[in-house]
Amino acid sequence: MMSYISISQDLVPKVQQIENKKHYCFTIAQSREIAKLLELGKYNDSLVHNLSLTNQRFQLLTQKKDSIISFQSDKLKNYSMVEQNNDKTILLLEERLAREKKKVKRGKLHKILLGISLVALGTLVISN
Numbered sequence: 001m002m003s004y005i006s007i008s009q010d011l012v013p014k015v016q017q018i019e020n021k022k023h024y025c026f027t028i029a030q031s032r033e034i035a036k037l038l039e040l041g042k043y044n045d046s047l048v049h050n051l052s053l054t055n056q057r058f059q060l061l062t063q064k065k066d067s068i069i070s071f072q073s074d075k076l077k078n079y080s081m082v083e084q085n086n087d088k089t090i091l092l093l094e095e096r097l098a099r100e101k102k103k104v105k106r107g108k109l110h111k112i113l114l115g116i117s118l119v120a121l122g123t124l125v126i127s128n
Helices: 027-039 045-127
Strands: 014-018 021-025
Touching: none
Parallel strands: none
Antiparallel strands: 014 021
């Protein structure tokens, strides 16, 4: 916001209080004089300062947005790697479970065959 004192000593505005806020009121002649001075570029330094601050803020915002996007993409890559590792782990566990089931089935088959052979051997011993 530009101070009215910086424009000219003879362009003193009326100060009015509206809702506990100061408002500076210029006449039409004063407004024309201010507009001419602004068009000539004499008081554009405050506008340049505000625009440069806005530009810096936008640049910082863009950098922050880019860093967030980079972080999110890295996070997504990590999650996909975790998912792949989980899938590999599940496959390995399923293979191990299948092997264990085969061992259990073989063990049952061996026990059944041992039981049958013991019964056959016992009947042979008894029959002799």
